Amino acid sequence: MPLPGTLRTVAATRYVTPLREGGSLPGLVEGDDLGMYVLKFRGAGQGLKALVAEVVVGELARGLGLRVPELVLVDLDPDLGRAEPDEEVQELLRASGGRNLGSDFLPGSFDFTPAVRDPGPDLAARVLWLDALVLNVDRSWRNPNLLLWHREVWLIDHGAALYFHHRFAAGWAPATSYRFDAADHIMLGAAGSVEAAHEELAPRVPAAVDRAVTLIPDDWLDPVFGDPDTARSAYRSYFTARLADAPRWLADVEAARVARV
Structure with missing residues (x-):
């Protein structure tokens, strides 16, 4: 069992295959616990910031x-992929020695869309x-x-979220507002009231964020802040600012939803 405030750690024992659906070229690996994991590599294009976003949002x-x-945290020996014939994969493995991020592989799952199965207005609104x-x-x-597994919807791949952290610098502070365009969101046409979802979920965000940021390994956090606790506080301050700006972005998302319906 992991210690409180940590993710479980496994060691990769076998590189199985690359998964070419994503731009960062994740791979399927087997862990020393005999589990199978979709591995997100620290040496991929967006680097550690993508892994941090995966942890915080997930x-x-x-x-x-x-x-x-x-x-889970996955310790990777860069020599694990020596037999891999793809040079791109070999290079990625060599660049990713150490601690990476794994997501439990859901065998038999497939891509979910509302056109295949109605998620229901409440779930769609919460995801949106x-x-x-x-x-x-x-x-x-x-x-x-989104994946459908055992008749339930599962959320995956959050490395592109929290795009503000790619601009971290000394003295950084969150903006008063951020742009989010909901027009192409997969759940837009199926969602019920986003304002109702906000009333239900927003009070739970601070505690959930506090837990999430404690799970980020210290050496994944941006060194520009000088110490890990200050870096974690930057993420907390973003969520405080984002919730304070909720009346504006909720109105924008709700307008897009009503227009789609």
């Missing part, structure tokens, strides 16, 4: 009652609201990042 979603595959909160620009009809 664990926030879990804390709000949404289904997210278990996230979450993505507006965290600035997740990567849950569109082109790339839903």
Whole structure:
């Protein structure tokens, strides 16, 4: 069992295959616990910031009652892929030695869209609201990042969220508002009231964020802040500012939803 305030850690024992659906070239690996994990590499294009976003948004979603595959820390020996014939994969593995992020592999799952199965207005609204909160620009009809597994909807792939952290610098403070365009969101046409979802979920955000940011490994956090606790506080301050700005972005998302319906 992991210690309180930490993710479970496994060691990768076998590189199984690359998964070419995502731009960051995740891979399927087997862990020393005999589990199978979709591995997100620290050496991929967006680097550690994408892994941080995966942890913060994934664990926030879990804390709000949404289904997210278990996230684990995966220790990777860069020599694990020596037999892999793809040079791109070999290079990625060599660049990713150390601690990476794994997501529990859901065997038999497949991409979910509302056209295949109605998620219900409440679930659709909660997912839409979450993505507006965290600035997740990567849950569109082109790339839903939702899986259907055991007849339930599971949220995956949040590395593109929290785009503000790519501009971290000394003295950074959150903006008073951030742009989020809901027009292409996969759940827009199926969602019920986003304002009702906000009333239900917003009071739970601070505690869920507090837990999520404690799960980020210290060495994944931006060193520009000088110490990990200050970096974690930057994420907390973003969510405080985003919730304070909720009347504006909720109105925008609700208007897009009503127009689609």
